[in-house]
Amino acid sequence: MEPIKCILIDDELxxxxxxxxxxxxxDTVEVVKxxxxxxxxxxxxxxxxxxxxxxxxQMPVLxxxxxxxxxxxxxxxxxxxFRDFAVEAFELNAVDYLTKPIQKERLEKAIAKAQxxxxxxxxxxSFCTLNTDRGKMVLQFSDILYIKVSDADPRDKIALLPELxxxxxxxxxxxELNKILPAELFxxxxxxxxxxxxxxxxxxxDAITTKIRKNNGFLELVLSPNFAAKxxxx
Numbered sequence: 001m002e003p004i005k006c007i008l009i010d011d012e013l014x015x016x017x018x019x020x021x022x023x024x025x026x027d028t029v030e031v032v033k034x035x036x037x038x039x040x041x042x043x044x045x046x047x048x049x050x051x052x053x054x055x056x057x058q059m060p061v062l063x064x065x066x067x068x069x070x071x072x073x074x075x076x077x078x079x080x081x082f083r084d085f086a087v088e089a090f091e092l093n094a095v096d097y098l099t100k101p102i103q104k105e106r107l108e109k110a111i112a113k114a115q116x117x118x119x120x121x122x123x124x125x126s127f128c129t130l131n132t133d134r135g136k137m138v139l140q141f142s143d144i145l146y147i148k149v150s151d152a153d154p155r156d157k158i159a160l161l162p163e164l165x166x167x168x169x170x171x172x173x174x175x176e177l178n179k180i181l182p183a184e185l186f187x188x189x190x191x192x193x194x195x196x197x198x199x200x201x202x203x204x205x206d207a208i209t210t211k212i213r214k215n216n217g218f219l220e221l222v223l224s225p226n227f228a229a230k231x232x233x234x
Contacts, residue, residue, distance in 0.1 A: 003030040004115050007048065009055040009064070010079070011036050015100065019054065019079070022104050029111055038062040039229065042070065046184070051075060052095070052114045054107075058082070062229055068094065070183045070230055073124070075114045077107075128180050132159075133168035141185055145212060146219070147177065147194040160212065187231045190224035203231075 006029050010016040016036050023029050032050045035041040039061045053071070055064040057080040068076040081100045095117070096110035127140045143161050150156040150168060157169040157177065169177075174188055181194065188194045189208060201209045203223060208231075212219040223231060 003028050004052050004111065005030050005032050005050040006111075007032055007041065007045075007050050007053045007055075008034040009036075009038055009041055009053065009059070009067075011038070011056060011059040015056065015079075019102065022102060022107060023054070025104060026108055026111060028115060038064070038067055042067065042229070045071065052077065052111070054079065056080060066230070072183055075117060077110045077114065124182075130172065130180075131170040133170065137167065139167070141182060141196075142198070144181070144186070145196050145199040146210065149192040164213070187227070189227050189231055190222050193221055195221060 006023065008016060008019050008023060008031060010019060013036055016034055020031065020034055023031055032048055033041075033044075038055070038059045042062060052075045053067065054077045055067060057064040057078050064076070064078055064080075068074075068078075076094050077096045077098065078094050079098045079100060079102055095114045098106055098110060126142070127138055129136055129138050131137075139159065139161075144159055145162070146160040147169070148158050148160075150158050155171045157172055157174075159167045159169055161167060174191075174194065177194060178186075178188060185198070186194055186196050195208060195210065199210050199212055201211045201218060203209065205228065206223050206225070208221045208223050210219045210221065
């Protein structure tokens with residue numbers, strides 16, 4: 001079995017050094033990179049080849065649970081000095097949850113569990129089925145450019161498809177949509193809008209200019225500070 005490719009993250013350097021030293025003693029693991037800033041990892045992860053993240057939970061700017069929520073197609077083993085996060089960690093389908101100080105034998109068991117899952121990689125889903133104003137509809141992720149709250153009924157959402165075709169998604173929340181839409185393809189950018197990365201032309205700290213034509217120009221969207229940390233252009 002090939003070594004599992006692993007990222008290590010902890011904002012405390014002594015803990016990160018200790019974790020790296022333990023992991024490097026495990027023959028079945030290849031350490032790809034280590035980070036003491038979760039936001040730096042978020043900015044780089046799309047250019048890295050890895051299967052597993054071993055991450056501390058409590059970190060400034062972006063905690064480990066938030067990272068796992070963004071990267072739902074990657075496996076996570078969480079480490080923490082506290083037990084309070086266990087339930088939330090497993091709600092995110094974490095491989096395992098280890099309390100500090102980490103024991104090598106316990107970490108080996110967690111990594112073995114991750115390797116078994118990695119060995120059988122399911123084909124990624126490329127579509128979703130949603131209730132719309134046209135009945136149940138199969139939507140390819142590649143066809144969804146943009147989603148916004150409906151002005152007529154905030155319980156509904158408007159999905160913009162190629163050729164500026166609009167489809168009303170009936171009675172669905174952004175929380176539900178964020179679970180359905182792949183995080184590597186879509187990002188919620190404020191309380192009322194989700195954008196496909198493929199539809200982004202360029203962006204600043206607080207605004208996004210899309211490739212979607214509107215009147216004589218292109219649709220511009222607000223990038224809210226509360227969502228900016230999760231937004232990264234592919």
